[in-house]
Structure formats: structure tokens, C-alpha cells
Amino acid sequence: METPLTKNIGPDKTPPNLEQYQANGGYRGARNALRSMLPNEVLEVIKQSNLRGRGGAGFPTGIKWSFVPMGETARHPKYLVVNADEMEPGTFKDRLLMEKDPHQLIEGMIISAYTLEADIGYIFIRGEYIESAQRLVEAVEECRAAGLLGKHILNSRFDFDIHVHTSAGRYICGEETALLNSLEGKRAIPRAKPPFPQVSGLWGKPTVVNNVETICNIPHILAHGADWFKSLSLTEDAGTKLYGVSGRVNAPGCWELPMGITAREIIDNYAGGMQDGYKLRGFLPGGGSTNFLTEQHLDLHMDYTAIGKAGSRLGTGTMIILDDQTCPVGMVKNLEHFFAQESCGWCTPCRDGLPWVEQILDDMEHGRGEPQDIDKLMRQTRLLGPGNTFCALAPGAMGPLESALRYFREDFEAHIRGKKCPWAAQV
Amino acid sequence: MMEKLPVLSPEEIAEIESEASHYEQKQAASIEALKIVQKHRGWVSDESLKAAAELLEMSPAELDGVATFYNLIFRRPVGKKVVLLCDSVSCWIMGCDAIKDTLSEHLGIDYGETTADGEYTLLPVACQGACDRAPVMLVNGELETHLDADKIKQIIVRDN
Numbered sequence: 001m002e003t004p005l006t007k008n009i010g011p012d013k014t015p016p017n018l019e020q021y022q023a024n025g026g027y028r029g030a031r032n033a034l035r036s037m038l039p040n041e042v043l044e045v046i047k048q049s050n051l052r053g054r055g056g057a058g059f060p061t062g063i064k065w066s067f068v069p070m071g072e073t074a075r076h077p078k079y080l081v082v083n084a085d086e087m088e089p090g091t092f093k094d095r096l097l098m099e100k101d102p103h104q105l106i107e108g109m110i111i112s113a114y115t116l117e118a119d120i121g122y123i124f125i126r127g128e129y130i131e132s133a134q135r136l137v138e139a140v141e142e143c144r145a146a147g148l149l150g151k152h153i154l155n156s157r158f159d160f161d162i163h164v165h166t167s168a169g170r171y172i173c174g175e176e177t178a179l180l181n182s183l184e185g186k187r188a189i190p191r192a193k194p195p196f197p198q199v200s201g202l203w204g205k206p207t208v209v210n211n212v213e214t215i216c217n218i219p220h221i222l223a224h225g226a227d228w229f230k231s232l233s234l235t236e237d238a239g240t241k242l243y244g245v246s247g248r249v250n251a252p253g254c255w256e257l258p259m260g261i262t263a264r265e266i267i268d269n270y271a272g273g274m275q276d277g278y279k280l281r282g283f284l285p286g287g288g289s290t291n292f293l294t295e296q297h298l299d300l301h302m303d304y305t306a307i308g309k310a311g312s313r314l315g316t317g318t319m320i321i322l323d324d325q326t327c328p329v330g331m332v333k334n335l336e337h338f339f340a341q342e343s344c345g346w347c348t349p350c351r352d353g354l355p356w357v358e359q360i361l362d363d364m365e366h367g368r369g370e371p372q373d374i375d376k377l378m379r380q381t382r383l384l385g386p387g388n389t390f391c392a393l394a395p396g397a398m399g400p401l402e403s404a405l406r407y408f409r410e411d412f413e414a415h416i417r418g419k420k421c422p423w424a425a426q427v
Numbered sequence: 428m429m430e431k432l433p434v435l436s437p438e439e440i441a442e443i444e445s446e447a448s449h450y451e452q453k454q455a456a457s458i459e460a461l462k463i464v465q466k467h468r469g470w471v472s473d474e475s476l477k478a479a480a481e482l483l484e485m486s487p488a489e490l491d492g493v494a495t496f497y498n499l500i501f502r503r504p505v506g507k508k509v510v511l512l513c514d515s516v517s518c519w520i521m522g523c524d525a526i527k528d529t530l531s532e533h534l535g536i537d538y539g540e541t542t543a544d545g546e547y548t549l550l551p552v553a554c555q556g557a558c559d560r561a562p563v564m565l566v567n568g569e570l571e572t573h574l575d576a577d578k579i580k581q582i583i584v585r586d587n
Contacts, residue, residue, distance in 0.1 A: 077451075089515040089554040122449075127462070127499045128511075128555055130568050163449040168458050168497035171553060185450075185457035185483070187496045203451045246517040246558035253559045288516050288554075318558070326520050334519045338553055344496075 029222035048226035050238035055211030077119035089288030090320035094212035098132035102139035108215035171342035235260030245271035247321030286315020289396030291403035327423035333361035339397035350394035369416035434478035517558035
């Protein structure tokens with residue numbers, strides 16, 4: 001099993017410096033691209049590879065890039081922004097890539113920027129990821145000194161530099177247009193689309209925003225080719241994927257595995273199965289904004305297509321397990337508290353709807369639930385659903401709620417009927 | 428007449444200007460500027476906010492809008508050590524509510540409060556991206572993982 005993204009990463013391995021990274025095949029993809037390929041040829045390889053965005057939405061990267069104006073008439077500077085604002089609850093994969101192999105991300109950025117004819121790259125990283133930011137700053141400095149960043153990279157005519165931009169903690173910054181406002185030094189409020197960032201992004205210039213893991217795949221695709229990348233996967237969605245498991249399992253963690261491995265294999269073979277005395281009741285397949293799946297879905301392929309068909313999303317690929325000793329209503333309340341707190345407040349359904357949802361769930365947890373509350377929650381999942389809000393935050397927040405009401409409805413009813421949380425004694 | 432003393436130190440100004448040079452517009456360094464002030468002073472007072480806004484060519488109200496938007500900018504004084512306990516979903520499943528009770532009892536403060544000796548401030552924080560090591564907290568930026576009552580008392584040593 002090939003693990004290109006994590007080949008330099010291991011419990012006993014320190015992050016490779018530039019020399020070590022190059023000794024292990026690093027910057028080969030960048031050399032291939034800059035020395036022997038035109039930007040549109042690189043783009044064609046990325047399109048052929050079927051790489052899909054690893055930030056959660058799964059949009060094909062090559063298609064995203066193809067909307068960027070190219071050539072003489074395109075406005076400059078053009079920007080490449082890496083979304084390293086990993087804050088989806090239950091997600092811990094980009095941290096690993098940045099702390100343990102920072103050069104991989106930088107090489108990916110150099111190739112991506114060459115393809116897009118971008119002039120400046122920003123790594124937008126959440127404020128709490130202090131070690132990640134330090135590692136990246138060090139790696140950028142090494143690259144500048146070695147002629148891998150700056151003017152005439154690798155003696156080509158291509159100029160590109162990278163700055164590490166640290167944020168200060170707000171989930172909405174992960175939304176790409178809110179991220180651009182934040183990067184411009186404003187409150188992180190999403191922008192209307194169109195215009196799309198590829199045409200009018202940072203300071204109105206052409207801008208591409210990609211997730212860390214997405215960009216980390218680029219060097220390997222350029223070094224080994226699109227067919228190789230597709231061959232890594234078990235299904236139609238190409239490549240490997242960083243999968244994670246948290247909750248009451250024996251060995252929570254994050255592993256690079258072939259795209260399309262089943263949830264059961266990940267949980268049993270990598271996460272060590274459920275802890276003694278705990279049974280799996282459900283799981284969020286890819287972070288806090290994905291819909292619950294249950295035991296019947298454990299043998300589905302963990303890829304964008306299969307998980308989408310089952311009514312959820314692959315999201316970030318980091319699963320959160322609901323066990324039988326954890327209250328599903330309490331878990332959903334915890335998630336809605338997060339989303340209510342992290343709403344930017346710009347549009348009314350999200351700003352006012354999410355605290356209302358949290359309040360209803362809190363009432364249920366404290367024995368104040370009313371029989372009509374379930375209908376109220378059901379209505380909210382539609383009012384805050386896709387199409388009714390400015391961005392995807394509130395619809396994402398409704399995913400776990402709507403699916404919990406479907407799969408764990410008897411638990412909601414038990415809270416109301418019994419006038420208490422059945423798990424309360426254990427809390 | 429006495430000359431007006433600059434509110435920000437030459438060091439702070441140099442650091443902010445250096446960050447601002449990375450962007451088309453200085454305002455893009457607003458979060459960095461607030462964090463630089465906070466690194467030197469612990470929090471962002473009205474006076475430092477005004478001075479930073481001037482440096483970044485923003486109105487103070489605009490910069491305050493930024494300062495109050497982000498979770499890690501403090502517009503009120505905080506203790507020497509800020510304890511940020513993750514209360515998001517994986518940490519909640521793994522028992523962060525009990526950790527909160529232990530921390531509160533150990534420090535004698537609730538969320539949003541600072542100990543009387545000015546040493547510790549306790550705040551909740553959203554998912555730290557260390558869910559495989561839950562429950563977790565940050566103490567002045569240091570990630571502390573696999574928390575339980577004993578570990579809390581090892582990390583935070585109190586005389587009382």
C-alpha cells in the first residue's frame with residue numbers, strides 16, 4: 001500500500017528539512033513541472049488525475065483551477081491561498097501534514113502557483129496551530145535561501161513567494177470567501193458568489209483557495225502521473241485519503257489509506273475497534289457538519305460518491321464515533337453550540353436560528369422538552385437548510401441534527417417523555 | 428508642553444510593519460498586529476487598539492470589529508497564563524465537562540474569570556484538531572492532551 005502523503009511521517013520520524021526532503025524524492029514534481037511542462041500541461045495532468053478537494057466539499061481541483069483567467073490579459077498579482085484553518089470539529093489531519101512534513105505543502109504550492117501563474121501564496125493557518133506555523137515559516141526560509149522561492153525559481157522565468165498568515169480562531173474562516181475577507185484584515189463574513197474567487201478574489205484579483213491536503217497531493221501527481229494517482233484508490237474517487245477516528249475507540253488516530261476503504265476497516269483495523277464496554281451506535285463520517293451514519297453503513301466505501309449517496313458527506317474523512325453510553329441529543333447539542341457560537345452573524349436564519357436550535361436541545365437535556373419540540377427542530381432543519389442562508393455553515397449544522405432526528409428519534413422522545421436525559425446520571 | 432509618548436513600542440511597531448509588508452494593503456495585517464500587541468502586553472487595550480489602527484490605516488472601530496470577531500484576541504486583561512479548554516464534540520465525548528469541573532475547582536474560577544493572583548484565566552475554546560488525544564487544552568499556546576484530574580494538577584501547580 002502506497003502512502004505518498006505520509007511517507008516522511010511516522011512516530012519516530014522528525015520533520016525532514018530541505019536536504020532530507022529532497023533526498024527522499026522531494027521537489028522532483030516541482031522540477032518536472034517547471035523545467036519541462038507548460039502551465040496548461042500541468043493543469044491537464046491535474047484534471048486527468050481526478051483529484052477532488054480534501055477540505056470537505058470534494059470539488060474537482062482541476063476544474064476549480066480552470067476558471068482562473070490565464071495569459072497576457074489576466075490581472076496580476078494572482079494569488080494562491082492555502083486554507084489551513086482546520087477547525088471542523090473532529091478534524092485533525094492537516095495539522096499532521098504541516099507539522100510533520102512542511103516542505104510537501106510548499107512544493108505543492110510552487111507547482112500549483114506555476115500552473116495558475118500565481119505570484120504570491122498565503123498559507124492561512126489557524127492561530128492555535130503554533131507549531132505548524134513555525135515549521136512552515138522555517139521551511140519557507142529554507143526554500144528562499146535555496147532558490148526554490150523568490151525570483152527565477154529553479155532558474156526558470158517563474159517568480160513566486162509564500163507568506164504564512166496566522167489567524168485568531170473562527171470556524172467561518174474555513175469558508176473560502178470569508179477566508180478572503182479575513183485575509184484582507186476584515187471580519188470573516190462570506191462574500192456573495194458570483195463573482196467567484198478565481199476571477200475576483202483577494203483584493204479583487206484572481207485567487208484560488210485550496211485545502212492543505214489537496215495541495216499536498218500535487219507534487220506526487222506530478223512526480224508519478226495521473227494514472228498512478230488513480231490506481232491508489234479502491235473506487236472512482238482517486239488517490240489516498242487521510243482518514244481519522246476519534247471517540248471511544250481503542251486507538252484513535254489519523255492514517256493515510258486508499259480512498260474508498262470502508263468505515264468498518266478503518267475502525268476495526270486501524271482504530272483498534274471500540275473500547276471494552278462501548279458499542280458503536282453511529283458516526284459522523286467526516287467532521288461535525290456531516291450527517292450521522294449508523295452500523296448499516298459501516299461497509300460503505302468512504303469516498304465522496306458512496307457517502308454522498310448514503311445521505312451524508314465524506315467531508316474531511318475524520319470520523320467521530322457515537323457510542324451507546326453517549327447521549328445522541330447531548331452530542332447534537334454540543335455540535336449546535338459550536339455552530340451557533342461560530343456563526344458570523346451576517347444572515348438572520350443562521351444568527352438567530354442556531355441559538356434557538358441549541359436552546360431547544362438544552363431544554364430537552366434538562367427535562368424541559370415539550371412534545372412539539374421535535375417538530376420545531378424538524379422545521380429548523382428545513383429553514384436553515386441549503387438555499388436559505390448566505391453560506392454553508394447553517395446547512396452544515398443541520399446535517400447532524402436532521403440525521404439524528406431520523407436515526408435516534410426514540411432518544412429525543414425519551415428525553416421529552418421522561419422529563420430528563422436518560423444518560424444524565426452518568427454525566 | 429510634554430511630548431506625547433508613543434503607545435506602541437518601537438519593537439511592536441517594527442513587527443507590525445514587517446507583517447504589513449506582506450500584503451497589498453496594510454489592513455491585512457490586522458490580526459497579526461493585534462496578536463503582536465497581545466504578545467507584548469497580554470491583551471489589547473483601547474489605547475493600543477487606536478495606535479495599531481493608525482499604523483494599519485484603519486479606523487479604530489473597524490479594527491475593534493476585527494478584534495472582537497476572533498476568539499483569540501483579548502480586549503480585557505487576562506491572567507499570565509490563559510487556559511483554553513476544548514469543549515468541542517470529540518473532547519465532549521471523552522469527558523471534557525468533568526475536566527472543566529476539575530479545572531474550575533482547582534483554580535477557583537469559572538469560564539471567563541481570572542484567579543485573584545492574576546496568574547490564570549480560564550476560557551472554553553473550539554476544536555483544537557487533536558481529537559485523537561482528547562480531552563485537550565492549551566496553556567499559553569502549549570497543547571496538553573489526554574487530560575484527566577491528575578494530569579490537570581500536574582500541569583497547573585497551585586500553592587493553596
